Amino acid sequence: ETAVFQTPNYHVTQVGNEVSFNCKQTLGHDTMYWYKQDSKKLLKIMFSYNNKQLIVNETVPRRFSPQSSDKAHLNLRIKSVEPEDSAVYLCASSSWGSSQNTLYFGAGTRLSVL
Amino acid sequence: GEKVEQHESTLSVREGDSAVINCTYTDTASSYFPWYKQEAGKSLHFVIDIRSNVDRKQSQRLIVLLDKKAKRFSLHITATQPEDSAIYFCAASIRSNYQLIWGSGTKLIIKP
Numbered sequence: 490e491t492a493v494f495q496t497p498n499y500h501v502t503q504v505g506n507e508v509s510f511n512c513k514q515t516l517g518h519d520t521m522y523w524y525k526q527d528s529k530k531l532l533k534i535m536f537s538y539n540n541k542q543l544i545v546n547e548t549v550p551r552r553f554s555p556q557s558s559d560k561a562h563l564n565l566r567i568k569s570v571e572p573e574d575s576a577v578y579l580c581a582s583s584s585w586g587s588s589q590n591t592l593y594f595g596a597g598t599r600l601s602v603l
Numbered sequence: 604g605e606k607v608e609q610h611e612s613t614l615s616v617r618e619g620d621s622a623v624i625n626c627t628y629t630d631t632a633s634s635y636f637p638w639y640k641q642e643a644g645k646s647l648h649f650v651i652d653i654r655s656n657v658d659r660k661q662s663q664r665l666i667v668l669l670d671k672k673a674k675r676f677s678l679h680i681t682a683t684q685p686e687d688s689a690i691y692f693c694a695a696s697i698r699s700n701y702q703l704i705w706g707s708g709t710k711l712i713i714k715p
Binding site for chain 2: 529530531532534537545579581590591592593594595596597
């Protein structure tokens, strides 16, 4: 049963454009994440938000910025895309304070930069 | 920094046989070790985990073993079925509500 919803599923754009990806979770979790999965399937944590506070911000390029309106939503904006940004972006959520911090992932947004 | 290494990038087993996927970690403080599965064209989902206070955990056909001395943990899938074909990711963290460090994934292929 899907509980982490991502839009769009796919996005094709050109170098230099701005893109935004949306993520919503209906699990009542207090923490949300953005991961990047490259063509080799490697996972890289980009951001995580806990109760609207950024708690992890890995060394990602400054053109990436997370945006959260409430604990159920975490969007990702890329200000000026580069070819190396082509990847699948996975949103996830979890309950930070629980004894088992299981991540629930969305279906992903596949970005292709031409 | 902490690393998690997943040794088999691809593993091929015959249907009905067992599959074993191995991971090692570097941080001796690691205490939580989950496994996630990603089927073709789909996203990741949790399958099983183990904590450092035990060395074995089983859930149906999945068994996780933890060797703290060797800093190694493994996922055993018994009586493999076609639907077990997927990429399996291991991860580790110093506690369950802390940032996960991920392995690089193992593609498991179940041959008929």
